[in-house]
């Protein structure tokens with residue numbers, strides 16, 4: 001789907017308009033247009049298109065990612081920002097680092113299943129960030145089983161067209177209609193409530209580590225959120241942050257596997273800054289511009305959310321004499337934008353150096369919207385960036401250690417384990433769930449110019 005959008009953008013221009021029935025769909029496919037529309041007009045694009053099955057019935061109107069702008073959205077978003085902004089994200093670094101060391105060992109031990117290991121890492125980190133230290137870790141844990149069930153529900157409902165109510169809204173008032181969606185709602189609400197109750201319990205026993213849930217509960221009066229809104233807000237982190245983080249890390253791994261020369265530059269930098277006597281930490285971050293450039297370029301080269309997320313125009317937006325009508329669904333298509341040949345010359349080429357100036361410093365005049373746009377930009381981006389950083393740093397570093405069998409073997413307990421592991425993995429490609437979502441819309445869509 002994202003590739004088709006890119007072809008249309010290359011052929012017809014930076015902003016294209018499609019139609020599905022009476023619904024206008026606008027796709028933004030170049031950097032300038034994204035800055036001028038998705039960012040500058042962010043206030044008029046804060047809404048999401050209405051989602052009755054998933055957003056209203058199954059989520060009781062409390063799932064942030066499906067929610068339109070408005071008073072509830074502002075309260076939730078403010079609370080989310082307060083406990084995920086850069087300073088808050090620092091609190092979660094230790095958990096990310098610990099989990100990163102575990103997953104790197106799993107990958108080196110069992111490289112063929114690297115995607116599965118990374119998925120487990122992502123789920124485990126988000127649970128730790130959201131609910132703190134007493135999160136479950138085993139796959140048989142009843143909570144993990146409930147979470148897997150929850151994911152299946154979402155996957156079933158998120159596919160467009162599964163529930164007719166999204167096309168024929170009055171169906172929701174037909175007695176008996178949507179019973180399964182209401183059951184799913186009860187299921188997830190009770191799961192989210194139980195998870196947050198555990199944090200309350202940990203807090204009362206004085207055993208709660210830093211977590212997003214704990215910070216919400218501690219600031220309950222300031223945030224003016226109901227118990228269920230808080231429970232859903234925590235649940236939202238898991239559903240919005242797990243798959244995306246897993247795709248992001250897997251993309252880094254595969255990109256490194258495909259580009260040994262770029263990998264070598266990162267490793268040289270790690271050799272110089274970290275050396276072989278200790279594992280990389282978050283303190284090295286600012287000394288590793290090659291590694292940061294590699295991450296930025298990988299997020300551009302293979303964006304984790306290629307199609308982008310749907311926004312909805314709340315008023316007419318005039319852009320260079322053309323009108324994006326109120327009510328239109330608007331996508332900033334990350335894939336097409338990442339192929340902008342002016343912003344990113346030779347865009348198919350994976351070239352981390354484009355993010356660096358001649359002195360090897362990170363450039364401040366280049367940007368890509370890997371985390372979305374305007375008032376809906378991903379609130380988890382600081383946590384996500386930290387996961388990407390620590391995983392890539394640990395992986396690159398561990399490969400260097402592997403090349404030196406005489407390397408110190410007892411540093412952090414990690415080096416010891418790494419030294420005996422097999423070298424790199426085979427690459428296969430990551431399925432991108434996002435691609436599925438729009439397929440049906442596109443099949444019924446006709447280009448109108």
Ligand code: HEM
Pocket residue numbers: 064065066067077084236237238240241242244245248249304305308309310370371372373374375376377378379380381383384385
């Ligand atoms: C590499 C990892 C990630 C990527 C690439 C990513 C990307 C995105 C994108 C593109 C959006 C939609 C922005 C828009 O509508 O324009 C989004 C929304 C969101 N993300 Fe992330 N994300 C990542 C990780 C995370 C993490 C770790 C969390 C939580 C800790 C998170 C929480 C959310 C939430 C709650 C939303 C919905 C925001 C809203 O609708 O207002 N994401 N993300």
